[in-house]
Amino acid sequence: MSVYSSSNKKHIAVLGSTGSVGTQVLSVISSYPDQFNVVGLTADSNWERLLSQSNEFCIEWAMLSDQDAKKEAFPMFKREGIDLLESNENLKLRFNQGKLDLLVGCSSGTEALSVIWKALKDGISVALANKEILIVAGHLLKEAARESGAKIIPMDSEHAAIDRALRSIGNHHKELKRIIITSSGGPFRTLPKSDFHSVPMEQVMDHPVWKMGQKITVDSATLINKGFELIEACVLFDVPMDRLDVWIHPEGYVHGAIELTDGHMVWVLSNPDMCFPIGYALFYPDIPFKPKSRFVPFGKRFSFFPPDEERFPALRLARNAFSRSIFSVIWLVGANKVLVDSFLRETIRFVDIISYLEQIMEKVNYLEQLRTDTVDSVQNLLDRVDELTRAFLKHKEINNL
Numbered sequence: 313m314s315v316y317s318s319s320n321k322k323h324i325a326v327l328g329s330t331g332s333v334g335t336q337v338l339s340v341i342s343s344y345p346d347q348f349n350v351v352g353l354t355a356d357s358n359w360e361r362l363l364s365q366s367n368e369f370c371i372e373w374a375m376l377s378d379q380d381a382k383k384e385a386f387p388m389f390k391r392e393g394i395d396l397l398e399s400n401e402n403l404k405l406r407f408n409q410g411k412l413d414l415l416v417g418c419s420s421g422t423e424a425l426s427v428i429w430k431a432l433k434d435g436i437s438v439a440l441a442n443k444e445i446l447i448v449a450g451h452l453l454k455e456a457a458r459e460s461g462a463k464i465i466p467m468d469s470e471h472a473a474i475d476r477a478l479r480s481i482g483n484h485h486k487e488l489k490r491i492i493i494t495s496s497g498g499p500f501r502t503l504p505k506s507d508f509h510s511v512p513m514e515q516v517m518d519h520p521v522w523k524m525g526q527k528i529t530v531d532s533a534t535l536i537n538k539g540f541e542l543i544e545a546c547v548l549f550d551v552p553m554d555r556l557d558v559w560i561h562p563e564g565y566v567h568g569a570i571e572l573t574d575g576h577m578v579w580v581l582s583n584p585d586m587c588f589p590i591g592y593a594l595f596y597p598d599i600p601f602k603p604k605s606r607f608v609p610f611g612k613r614f615s616f617f618p619p620d621e622e623r624f625p626a627l628r629l630a631r632n633a634f635s636r637s638i639f640s641v642i643w644l645v646g647a648n649k650v651l652v653d654s655f656l657r658e659t660i661r662f663v664d665i666i667s668y669l670e671q672i673m674e675k676v677n678y679l680e681q682l683r684t685d686t687v688d689s690v691q692n693l694l695d696r697v698d699e700l701t702r703a704f705l706k707h708k709e710i711n712n713l
């Protein structure tokens with residue numbers, strides 16, 4: 313018998329529960345107490361919030377990645393009878409001990425790669441907001457899911473919308489012509505290129521539509537987030553890059569669309585609120601039954617523009633990286649992370665993020681003989697890219713992997 317309750321509830325664990333998406337996932341779950349049972353939560357260092365969430369949802373286990381936070385928090389979790397796991401390895405063992413129906417991946421970065429891969433390998437479906445993981449190791453995650461029968465369910469708003477649109481055409485996928493991913497354009501949609509060098513941190517962090525974690529907010533301002541989403545769509549939906557378009561849609565109501573061979577389009581609209589993609593992924597393959605709000609079009613403005621790739625070269629960088637090789641994609645994701653960290657620590661300017669990324673992507677020699685056929689080998693490459701990008705920031709020279 314399962315170590316969890318024998319009810320018909322879906323048993324869920326959330327990686328990165330203390331973050332922007334993680335807290336919204338728990339908020340959606342709390343609206344459906346009869347449907348879901350949260351059994352485990354993880355965070356990096358914010359143990360106070362993790363403890364409060366753990367108590368609210370009566371979970372069995374929790375994990376903190378940060379060693380100091382773990383040490384500090386241990387007595388408090390023990391007092392509450394919550395098992396504070398030592399490491400990712402202990403977490404992976406939990407997958408075999410009882411029935412977990414769904415793992416929600418919404419931690420930032422790529423730290424959770426091996427955990428998510430192991431869940432899929434063990435037949436546990438994963439609802440994934442954490443796009444970086446899918447981008448650098450989609451080949452491994454999809455293989456694990458294929459072998460075990462688990463499902464990778466999109467929780468990124470654009471991809472959940474596209475998945476919804478594709479489901480609406482049932483078995484008619486041969487009628488799919490193009491996929492459209494929308495973007496608000498970020499806070500600098502209309503800013504002249506000459507002003508990019510002087511934008512202050514507050515403006516970068518002030519996204520016009522979404523309130524999100526720091527890294528994705530910066531990625532949305534450079535538009536590399538949209539580049540990542542193009543790669544994410546290719547991986548999730550098995551479509552070639554040349555059948556994907558990006559539309560700038562500042563109002564943020566249309567999240568994704570598909571164009572059919574007969575010229576019709578299916579657009580997916582909702583108010584811009586993460587509760588829609590989160591509900592979609594949590595209930596999958598069922599459909600949520602209590603929408604938080606109804607979309608009312610009257611009086612709303614809808615506008616669409618093509619992206620300006622002169623001012624925002626990030627889309628081109630992502631397309632080029634994807635067409636070149638998985639090594640190139642690993643460089644793109646790994647180097648961008650270091651550059652965004654440096655911007656957030658105010659050691660480089662906003663304009664430097666993409667300018668340095670372009671220089672790095674141009675100079676790197678992509679050695680195809682390196683391995684990417686295991687999660688450890690991908691993680692090793694990411695660690696090495698991290699090191700080399702930090703060295704680049706010091707010496708403005710890039711060495712090969």
Ligand SMILES: NC(=O)c1ccc[n+]([C@@H]2O[C@H](COP(=O)([O-])OP(=O)(O)OC[C@H]3O[C@@H](n4cnc5c(N)ncnc54)[C@H](OP(=O)(O)O)[C@@H]3O)[C@@H](O)[C@H]2O)c1
Nearest residue numbers: 328330331332333355356357358377419420441442524525
């Ligand atoms: N925010 C959105 O609306 C949105 C929408 C679509 C997709 N996404 C994607 O979802 C992911 C999370 O975004 P977010 O905005 O929610 O980020 P966030 O607010 O920064 O939250 C990140 C979460 O991950 C945890 N974390 C960070 N580093 C970790 C590590 N080394 N080990 C374990 N946990 C770690 C954090 O814990 P602490 O709190 O302890 O630091 C926090 O719980 C990203 O991949 C992002 O691209 C976000």
